[in-house]
Amino acid sequence: MVWTPLHAKIHRTIRSRHLFERNQRLLVAVSGGQDSLCLIKLLLDLQSKWGWYLGIAHCDHRWRSDSEANANHVENLAKTWGISFYLETANKPINSEAAARDWRYQVLSAIAQANNYQYIVTGHTASDRAETLLYNLIRGTGADGLQALTWQRPLTTEIMLVRPLLEITRKQTEQFCEEFKLPIWEDSTNNDLQYARNRIRQELIPYLRDNFNPQVESALAQTAELLQAEVEYLEKAAQELRDEALGTCTERSRSIGDEENYLTLVPLRLNRRVLQKAPLALQRRVMRQVLQQILTDAPSFEHIEKLTALIIAPNRSQTDPFPGGAIAQVEGDWICLK
Numbered sequence: 001m002v003w004t005p006l007h008a009k010i011h012r013t014i015r016s017r018h019l020f021e022r023n024q025r026l027l028v029a030v031s032g033g034q035d036s037l038c039l040i041k042l043l044l045d046l047q048s049k050w051g052w053y054l055g056i057a058h059c060d061h062r063w064r065s066d067s068e069a070n071a072n073h074v075e076n077l078a079k080t081w082g083i084s085f086y087l088e089t090a091n092k093p094i095n096s097e098a099a100a101r102d103w104r105y106q107v108l109s110a111i112a113q114a115n116n117y118q119y120i121v122t123g124h125t126a127s128d129r130a131e132t133l134l135y136n137l138i139r140g141t142g143a144d145g146l147q148a149l150t151w152q153r154p155l156t157t158e159i160m161l162v163r164p165l166l167e168i169t170r171k172q173t174e175q176f177c178e179e180f181k182l183p184i185w186e187d188s189t190n191n192d193l194q195y196a197r198n199r200i201r202q203e204l205i206p207y208l209r210d211n212f213n214p215q216v217e218s219a220l221a222q223t224a225e226l227l228q229a230e231v232e233y234l235e236k237a238a239q240e241l242r243d244e245a246l247g248t249c250t251e252r253s254r255s256i257g258d259e260e261n262y263l264t265l266v267p268l269r270l271n272r273r274v275l276q277k278a279p280l281a282l283q284r285r286v287m288r289q290v291l292q293q294i295l296t297d298a299p300s301f302e303h304i305e306k307l308t309a310l311i312i313a314p315n316r317s318q319t320d321p322f323p324g325g326a327i328a329q330v331e332g333d334w335i336c337l338k
Contacts, residue, residue, distance in 0.1 A: 004176070006038075007042060007046065010042050010164055010165070013167060020050065020052070025115075026053070026117065026121050027056075027057050027108065027111060027117035027119065028040050028043060028057070029059070029104070030077075031070075031123075031187065032058070032070050032073055032184070033184060033186075033190075034182075035128075036122075038168075038176045041176070041182060042176075044083075055084040056077075056085050057085075057111050058088075061094045062090050062092070063100075063189055066188075073183070073185050088111065090103065105155060105161070109155050109156055112155075113158070118158070120162070121163075123173070125168050126165075126217055127205075130216065130220035131197055134204060142301075143230060143231050143234075144231050146223070146224060147225075147231050148224070149163065150228055151228075169218060234285055241275070245271045245275050245286065268337055268338075269335065270290065270337075272310075275311045276311055283308050291322070294322070295322060295324060303322060307319060307335070310328055313330050
């Protein structure tokens with residue numbers, strides 16, 4: 001086996017960040033593109049040092065006329081490498097990026113659970129991280145959106161999603177594939193500029209690289225890394241503040257299709273005196289956490305701001321209804337959600 005600087009870097013990253021343990025079962029998502037082929041080749045080469053059991057999963061979205069041939073190509077690679085292969089094909093074509101991502105993670109989690117894999121591993125790179133930061137920044141987001149694509153996150157209580165290549169750029173994965181003559185399957189949809197992410201990749205990133213910073217992808221990925229640690233800290237601090245400020249009452253509820261009543265703790269009140277002592281950043285995070293419990297969709301900036309404003313609003317002030325009909329009203333020292 002040829003041991004390259006990229007092998008050494010990924011080996012150190014896995015060890016220093018504790019991404020995997022030894023002798024674990026890793027399910028690797030392989031599309032056939034350069035990033036996923038680079039990933040599976042690196043993991044195969046490191047396998048003897050870590051004792052992993054590797055499997056390959058491929059998700060066919062039925063986006064392209066060649067998607068079945070693409071799936072067969074990945075299956076043949078798995079056979080060549082002697083790796084277990086799992087294929088899931090969408091019942092009907094999935095036409096949005098968000099829906100496709102949700103479907104992929106559902107499918108990968110189901111495959112992992114059925115076959116006792118502890119980790120799902122994807123080939124997201126520093127380039128993906130940079131593009132995600134720009135995409136979310138343009139759409140309007142806080143630090144949470146800017147730090148998206150973390151090294152690892154739980155998909156279920158038993159399965160962890162891991163991204164070992166977040167310090168590697170797409171240019172580096174391309175060079176790696178060329179060096180080892182890996183048979184890349186070119187995805188024609190990557191060049192379709194109707195998708196915002198492709199325009200960021202094909203037009204915006206090259207413009208920033210040529211006119212502002214030749215290392216823009218790595219710089220943006222480092223920014224996302226810094227934000228990740230800060231978001232984790234702020235979320236924990238906000239949870240502690242929320243626990244201190246939260247008043248609850250117990251109400252009897254009935255679950256759908258269940259004849260037995262059960263008790264649930266429903267958040268109803270937030271103590272304004274507790275919240276008033278906290279910085280605005282934590283106040284907003286507390287309000288977002290509360291709204292995430294009562295709204296079906298993610299709370300918007302406007303939702304968070306109008307709830308935060310009640311911390312110092314006059315008595316009897318109230319919001320207009322949130323989606324779903326809930327309102328918040330000031331009652332003395334309390335913000336009450338009704």
